[in-house]
Structures are given as C-alpha cells and as structure tokens.
Amino acid sequence: MENQKFVPALGYDFLTEYYDLAIKLTMPEKKFRRLLVDTIKPNPNEKILEFGFGTAQNLLLVKKECANIDLRGVDIDPKVKEIAAYKIAKNNLSIPLDLYDGVTLPYANNQFDKVYSCLVFHQLDADTKIKCLKELFRVLKPNGKLIIADWGEAANPIMRLTFGLVQILDGFKTTNDNVRGLMPNFIEKAGFDNIFIPDSINTLIGTFSYFTARKNEIIKVDFQKNRWHSAC
Numbered sequence: 001m002e003n004q005k006f007v008p009a010l011g012y013d014f015l016t017e018y019y020d021l022a023i024k025l026t027m028p029e030k031k032f033r034r035l036l037v038d039t040i041k042p043n044p045n046e047k048i049l050e051f052g053f054g055t056a057q058n059l060l061l062v063k064k065e066c067a068n069i070d071l072r073g074v075d076i077d078p079k080v081k082e083i084a085a086y087k088i089a090k091n092n093l094s095i096p097l098d099l100y101d102g103v104t105l106p107y108a109n110n111q112f113d114k115v116y117s118c119l120v121f122h123q124l125d126a127d128t129k130i131k132c133l134k135e136l137f138r139v140l141k142p143n144g145k146l147i148i149a150d151w152g153e154a155a156n157p158i159m160r161l162t163f164g165l166v167q168i169l170d171g172f173k174t175t176n177d178n179v180r181g182l183m184p185n186f187i188e189k190a191g192f193d194n195i196f197i198p199d200s201i202n203t204l205i206g207t208f209s210y211f212t213a214r215k216n217e218i219i220k221v222d223f224q225k226n227r228w229h230s231a232c
C-alpha cells in the first residue's frame with residue numbers, strides 16, 4: 001500500500017535535518033521533554049511505544065530513565081528513521097525503530113502497556129488524528145495508558161498570537177483543532193476514558209499541553225453486559 005501523505009518534522013522535507021536545532025532554539029526543550037518522561041513514568045519490564053519518534057530525542061531520554069523496558073518507536077518518515085538510528089547507535093543503545101504506511105500500525109492488538117507521542121498530532125488533520133488514535137487504542141493493552149504531549153488550547157491571547165509561527169510552518173488545517181482545545185474530544189472519540197490534562201507549559205510559540213488517557217476496554221464491555229443483563 002502507498003504511504004499516506006504526511007507533514008515532515010519541521011513542515012518541509014529539506015528542513016528535517018535542522019529539526020533538533022529548531023526545537024532547541026524555539027522551545028524549552030529540557031523542561032518539556034523532562035515533563036514528558038515524568039508523565040510516562042516508565043517502569044521496569046513495561047512494553048512502551050513512541051508514536052512518531054522523529055529524531056529519537058524522547059526515545060533516548062526514556063531508555064536512559066529506565067533501561068529495563070521494552071521500548072520501540074514507529075514513524076512514517078524514512079528520513080527521520082535514519083537520523084534516529086544514528087543517534088541511538090551513537091549512544092550505545094538498542095531501540096527498535098519501525099516504519100509504517102500511516103494507516104495500520106505494524107503490531108497486533110493489545111501489545112503495549114503505554115503508548116506516548118510528542119509533537120505529532122498537531123501535524124495530522126482531524127480525520128487522521130482520530131484514525132491514528134484508534135490505532136493507538138488498538139495496540140494498547142486493556143487498562144494501558146496513552147500519553148500525548150502537543151500544542152493545546154492557548155492559555156491567553158499572547159499564546160494564541162505566537163502560535164501563529166507553528167501554524168505557518170505546519171499548516172493551519174492541522175493545528176487549528178489543537179489550539180482550539182479539541183485534543184481531548186479526539187481522544188474520547190477514539191474510545192479512550194479517564195482523559196486528563198495534568199500539565200501545560202506556556203512557551204515562546206504557544207501553550208504546550210500533556211494529555212493522558214486510559215484504554216478501559218474490558219471494564220466498559222463488562223459494564224454494558226451487566227446493564228443489558230439487569231435490564232432483561
């Protein structure tokens with residue numbers, strides 16, 4: 001199957017090699033990635049997936065935080081895979097990286113304890129956001145945890161204004177839903193429960209939020225069954 005169209009890490013393919021520098025210059029990188037790792041809270045023996053690993057900045061931090069986890073990454077862009085693989089090897093770490101077509105993740109159902117993603121969903125249009133979230137729901141184990149770090153609802157008019165820079169680079173169509181605060185709606189539509197925004201950071205270029213949710217699939221099915229039985 002042909003790959004879905006996608007927005008490269010920095011909006012344009014030729015800018016991908018400058019991605020790390022651009023993040024360093026425009027965002028409080030240490031702070032927002034530290035908060036992501038703290039929100040993921042990797043525990044020994046957990047099976048964890050990063051969706052849209054980019055240049056592996058998060059994969060390296062998560063693996064260094066907890067070496068004894070089964071961590072892997074998936075992305076759509078072969079160019080970032082090359083960069084990520086180089087950095088992982090340079091750090092003497094082993095983290096498998098997968099590419100996929102943008103439609104179906106190359107994993108069986110109910111595989112991962114945690115799935116996280118950082119700075120990916122603002123690059124997806126509404127339809128793709130829901131499709132990808134449904135795929136993340138599918139590959140998570142029941143009671144598995146979703147963690148998303150991405151642009152959220154602007155905390156004030158200045159944040160709304162400065163977010164314009166991200167919108168110029170990444171496009172208005174995909175970023176409008178984020179800045180309008182619609183991420184929790186997409187997460188819920190994909191089937192997740194217990195949706196929270198535990199933290200948000202105001203940066204030079206907009207409000208950056210952390211979203212967490214659970215795949216409470218088994219509880220939901222049992223609950224509906226019980227209701228149906230008691231109604232009969």
Ligand SMILES: C[S@@+](CC[C@H](N)C(=O)[O-])C[C@H]1O[C@@H](n2cnc3c(N)ncnc32)[C@H](O)[C@@H]1O
Nearest residue numbers: 006009052053054075076077080102118119120
């Ligand atoms: C802005 S970069 C973020 C990279 C990294 N997660 C980080 O925190 O720096 C967005 C990444 O999402 C990937 N991406 C775009 N569309 C995607 C899709 N449909 N499925 C998976 N990854 C996608 C891009 O290839 C890119 O690596």
